Amino acid sequence: MGSKKYTRREAIKLGAGAAFGLSAGILTPRKTLAREAKLVFWLQPNFNKTADDLLTAQTMDFAKAAGLKDSDVQILKVPGGEISKKMAAALEVGAPPDVTRVNEPNMARWVKGGHLVDMSAIVDKMRKQKGGINESIMTLATSGGKAYGAPMGLNPQAGHARMDKFEEAGYSSFPETWEAFIEAARTITKPPFYAYGMALGLTPSDSLTETMSVVWAHGGALVDEQGRPAFESDGAVAAFKLIDAMYNQHRIIPRGCVSWNNSGNNKAYQSGQIAYCVNPTSIYSSLIKDNSKYLPVTALTTPPGGPAGRHRSLYTDYYGVFKASPNPELAKGLVEHFLAPENYSQFVVEAGGRYFPVYPEMVNDPFWTSKPAFAGLKETVNTGHTLYWPGTLTPALGEVVTQTMVQKELQNVLVEGKDAARAVADVQKAMVATYKRLGEPV
Numbered sequence: 001m002g003s004k005k006y007t008r009r010e011a012i013k014l015g016a017g018a019a020f021g022l023s024a025g026i027l028t029p030r031k032t033l034a035r036e037a038k039l040v041f042w043l044q045p046n047f048n049k050t051a052d053d054l055l056t057a058q059t060m061d062f063a064k065a066a067g068l069k070d071s072d073v074q075i076l077k078v079p080g081g082e083i084s085k086k087m088a089a090a091l092e093v094g095a096p097p098d099v100t101r102v103n104e105p106n107m108a109r110w111v112k113g114g115h116l117v118d119m120s121a122i123v124d125k126m127r128k129q130k131g132g133i134n135e136s137i138m139t140l141a142t143s144g145g146k147a148y149g150a151p152m153g154l155n156p157q158a159g160h161a162r163m164d165k166f167e168e169a170g171y172s173s174f175p176e177t178w179e180a181f182i183e184a185a186r187t188i189t190k191p192p193f194y195a196y197g198m199a200l201g202l203t204p205s206d207s208l209t210e211t212m213s214v215v216w217a218h219g220g221a222l223v224d225e226q227g228r229p230a231f232e233s234d235g236a237v238a239a240f241k242l243i244d245a246m247y248n249q250h251r252i253i254p255r256g257c258v259s260w261n262n263s264g265n266n267k268a269y270q271s272g273q274i275a276y277c278v279n280p281t282s283i284y285s286s287l288i289k290d291n292s293k294y295l296p297v298t299a300l301t302t303p304p305g306g307p308a309g310r311h312r313s314l315y316t317d318y319y320g321v322f323k324a325s326p327n328p329e330l331a332k333g334l335v336e337h338f339l340a341p342e343n344y345s346q347f348v349v350e351a352g353g354r355y356f357p358v359y360p361e362m363v364n365d366p367f368w369t370s371k372p373a374f375a376g377l378k379e380t381v382n383t384g385h386t387l388y389w390p391g392t393l394t395p396a397l398g399e400v401v402t403q404t405m406v407q408k409e410l411q412n413v414l415v416e417g418k419d420a421a422r423a424v425a426d427v428q429k430a431m432v433a434t435y436k437r438l439g440e441p442v
Contacts, residue, residue, distance in 0.1 A: 035095070036072075037072055037073060038326075038330065039063060039072060039073050039074070039099075039327065039330055039331065039334065040073075040076065040099075041059055041075050041099045041334065042076050042077075042078045042083070042097040042100035043056070043059075043075050043077050044077075044079065044080040044100065045077060045079060045080070045263075046282060046354050047263055047266045047282040047286065048282055048285050048286050048351050048354045049289075050289050050350055050351050051351035051354045054346065055338070055347070056075055058338060059073065059075060059334065060073065061337075062333065062334050062337040066330060066333060076097065079261065079263075080101075080103070080203075080262055081203040081262045083100070083103075084105075084204060087100075087106070091113070091115060091322075091324075096115070096322040096324050096325075098322065098325040098328075098330070099319060099321055099325075099331045100320060101152060101319060102116075102317065102318045102319065102320040103317055103318075104315050104316060104386065104387075104388075104398070105204060105393070105397075105398035105401040105402045106398065107141055107148070108140065108393050108398035109395055109398045110148075110320065111143050111148045112395040114323070116148040116321065116323065118146045119141075119147050119148060119319075119320075120146050120147045121332075122150045122336050123138065123150055123151075126339060126358075126359070129359060131359060131360050132359075133358050133359055134154065134358055134360055138151065139392075140316065140393050148320065149318030149319065149320050150319045150320075150335050150336075151358040152318055152319045152358065153317045153348070153354075153356065153357075153358060154315075154316055154357070155280035155281075155316065155356070156312070156313075156356055156380035156381055156384060157209050157279070157313045157314055157315075157380070157384070158278070158279065158284070158376065158377060158380070159174070159276060159278050159300065159302060159303050160269055160277055160278075160279055160283050160298055160299075160300065160301075161275065161299045162276065162297055162298060163299045165195075165275040166188070166275070168187075169187040169188050170184070171184050174299060174301045175304055176304060176310070177304050177305055177306065178217060178305070178306055181196075181304040182245075182250055185246075186250055186252060188252075188275050189250075189251065192273065193274070193275075194252060194253060194254045194275070195252040195276060196246060196253050196274065196276050197254065197257065197269060197274030197276065198210050198243070198247075198253050198265075199260055199262070199264055199265050199278075199279075200243075200253070200410065200411065200414065201257070201258060201259055201260040201262075202404040202407050202408065202411070203260070203404070204401050204402045204404055207260070207262070207404075208387060208401060208406055208407060209315075209387060210277075210278045211410060212313070212406075213303040213311060213313065214242055214303075214306075215236050216235075216313075217239070217303070217304065217305050217306030217308055217310065218234075218235035218236070218239045218306045218308060219233065219234070219235035219307060220235030220239060222388065222406075222431075223390075223397060224390065224391060227388075227392055227441070228391075228441055228442055229428055229431035229432050229435055229442055231431060232424055232427070232428035235308065237420050237424050240410060240420035240423060240424060241420045244413050244414055248414065254273075254274070265278075265279055266279065266282055269294075270283065270287065272294060280355075281355070281356070281377065284353065285352030286352065288352035288353065289351070289352040298373070300373045300376050300377065301376070302380075311385070313380070313386065314380050314381060314385075314386065317355070319335040319338065321335060341359065344357070344358075344359070344362075345357070345359075345362055345365070349365060349367045353371075353374065356377055356381055387401065395438055395440070396431075396435045399434050400431050400434055403434075405431060405434075406427055409423040409424070409426055409427045410423065
């Protein structure tokens with residue numbers, strides 16, 4: 001399909017006009033079972049209104065070019081934290097959407113379950129663009145030589161730090177160790193303002209990333225190099241104890257963090273309630289788009305380190321098309337439209353860098369080169385590792401992540417006072433049981 005350059009006004013108008021033939025709010029999967037729409041897109045909010053409006057505008061532009069009426073299209077907003085449960089119900093009754101964003105754990109599960117169609121033709125077309133694509137991100141979406149997901153965005157995990165607050169605490173640069181961070185955080189925290197907006201809710205991937213930044217720093221990991229469960233370790237126990245101390249002893253983390261969904265730290269940082277959190281660049285991009293007063297004092301940093309050093313991490317989101325789609329070619333056409341270089345470039349730039357581009361050539365755009373804060377993101381893309389390091393993602397590990405096994409036991413430590421070593425051991429037991437059930441080595 002062709003490309004169209006949208007003005008901000010046009011994108012917002014289309015986004016706000018989602019009611020004309022587009023479903024408002026969130027529909028349950030069962031309501032889409034007997035559907036009239038020819039194209040159903042589950043739009044997972046990006047914590048960035050411009051990004052959401054652009055996707056809506058591009059969807060309707062594609063639909064018009066494909067000869068669809070407004071009533072033929074449904075755009076359903078489904079929060080990313082709810083996608084696994086809602087999709088499980090939708091797949092059970094054979095009524096998934098045609099297209100949605102797919103995170104890494106769900107990619108592994110849905111490919112193994114045979115739910116996604118072959119997207120190799122789209123990916124091959126992306127590879128033929130100038131500079132190609134970042135090939136390292138295709139491993140997780142490839143099975144049997146076929147690509148079941150088209151990469152839509154890299155998410156370097158960055159520590160967002162209010163350096164004005166750290167400078168007030170006597171630090172000219174962001175603390176390099178967790179001990180130094182806690183020392184500074186105790187000075188910075190003056191309720192209702194807190195130093196650390198740590199995501200501790202039961203949201204897959206997002207909150208686990210923050211927990212693992214502490215676990216890695218102390219030498220722990222989810223799995224070993226062979227991909228076997230390896231969470232039970234001195235490093236994981238030390239990390240649980242440190243997080244417990246930050247939450248219950250030093251009280252530098254808001255109490256409500258244990259109930260945050262994957263938008264919690266975004267909202268807290270953007271509204272000036274916290275001085276630090278780990279997040280994809282959805283926060284930084286929103287600061288750019290909103291011309292926030294916090295943008296000039298925000299640094300993108302590597303999380304503090306420990307005995308095992310400091311660790312950078314990232315993950316990739318993909319677009320997937322479901323086999324149950326009554327119009328799979330139409331659905332794949334929408335994905336190809338989203339990822340056409342002109343449309344895609346506008347999406348990542350106009351959305352203020354919400355995603356790091358999957359086309360390496362696009363990083364040469366002045367938008368990226370003119371902002372020193374983005375330099376660290378490039379390094380993260382090149383040297384960072386995924387949640388599954390030092391192993392690889394498997395369906396069993398994907399289930400461990402989506403079932404929030406680590407976060408549930410960490411909450412038991414923080415809220416119920418459970419012993420950290422026992423909690424870590426129970427995570428290991430739950431992981432082993434899952435691996436055995438799915439026939440993976442332990």
